[in-house]
Amino acid sequence: MPVHLTGRMADMTPLMAIASKHALAVIEDSAQAIGSTYDGRMSGTIGTFGCFSAHPLKNLNAAGDAGFLVTADAEMAARIRRLRNHGLINRSDVQEWGLVSRLDTLQAEVLRIRLRxxxxxxxxxxxxxxxxxxxxxxxxxxxxxxxxxxxxxxxxxxxxxxxxxxxxxxxxxxxxxxxxxxxxxxxxxxxxxxxxxxxxxxxxxxxxxxxxxxxxxxxxxxxxxxxxxxxxxxxxxx
Ligand SMILES: Cc1ncc(COP(=O)(O)O)c(C=O)c1O
Incomplete structure (x- = not known):
């Protein structure tokens, strides 16, 4: 879990080489590094997951707590969408125990505007x-x-x-x-x-x-x- 502290990218090439040698997932902590790049690649898109914080003190900030993650793995993305909402796959069926970790609509709207x-x-x-x-x-x-x-x-x-x-x-x-x-x-x-x-x-x-x-x-x-x-x-x- 490399942390791109201060907005400066961790040295990803050697880290990804170690991860690939040992078949490890890499979770980038991009909480402080939205928009930062390393060798032309956006923070959060190099590892298996990139996690972002939109806490009020961050460069992209909501008007309260907020955050999001990115992944290119469609199966994982579907699972995380489920996990953030009690593990529900529809209004009544819980496929696995999850969390309550939804981005609320008002914060999403603040972020949509601030992203510009x-x-x-x-x-x-x-x-x-x-x-x-x-x-x-x-x-x-x-x-x-x-x-x-x-x-x-x-x-x-x-x-x-x-x-x-x-x-x-x-x-x-x-x-x-x-x-x-x-x-x-x-x-x-x-x-x-x-x-x-x-x-x-x-x-x-x-x-x-x-x-x-x-x-x-x-x-x-x-x-x-x-x-x-x-x-x-x-x-x-x-
Ligand atoms: C490096 C780092 N990781 C994780 C977090 C946690 O972010 P959040 O509080 O939005 O979950 C923060 C922000 O406080 C951070 O600076």
Whole structure:
């Protein structure tokens, strides 16, 4: 289950090779990556399934909870349509126990309209990211890399610094809201305690959790806004 975190695609070619060698299904978590591509292929269409979130914070957002999935497997698609609605095959016959996981009509209508605006949302986020890359260049900050094979839709723009907490405080003092996606790695969540992976089990993940900082990148920010943030970052590191 590769997760295309931040809108950046996971490296699918080696993953698909492993899956094919072992006859595994691949479920792409495209919750943050609608419209992202890898080697010319849309996020969610490379694996067996692609799952999307249209939660209000996502690039394509409903006015409440919503989501959907895609698959090229017609049999699986029919089964999932059934499972999302109690396992019903008509109004009275339950073929197998299912869930209640329907996309309600009002949310579907919001998404139908918002889908038209998705390309411009993506375009503006990519423009903001490009401006960050230019104006933050040279600072002691890790900036998300961009390989030619990837089209990143920048659900978030996550930088890394070993002075993260102090840097975040400085930006807050300038009226710049930032966030940490995400502060607690999965293996350190209380829910995962029974698996026995304590602090130190995944040092790379733990180091990143301490260094990551999400800068504002939403489509409503102007070039002047991004410049203001970059100027504050340059001031801080000076
Ligand atoms: C990477 C990732 N996977 C899954 C989800 C879950 O999406 P939803 O809450 O719409 O089911 C989210 C969103 O919160 C996400 O960011």
């Amino acid at each position: 605006h998705l390309p411009s949302v993506i375009e503006r986020r990519r423009r903001n990211a490009a401006q960050y890359r230019t104006e933050l260049a040279g600072l002691p900050l890790f900036i998300p890399p961009c390989r030619n094979i990837e089209f990143n839709t920048f659900h978030t723009f996550v930088v890394q610094t070993d002075r993260r907490n102090d840097f975040q405080k400085y930006l807050a003092g300038k009226g710049i809201e930032t966030a940490i996606h995400y502060p607690v790695p999965i293996h350190l969540q209380p829910a995962a305690a029974h698996l026995g992976h304590g602090l130190g089990a995944f040092p790379v993940t733990e180091r990143q959790a301490d260094q990551i900082l999400t800068l504002p990148i939403n489509q409503f920010l102007s070039a002047a806004d991004i410049s203001y943030i970059c100027a504050a970052a340059r001031e801080y590191f000076a």
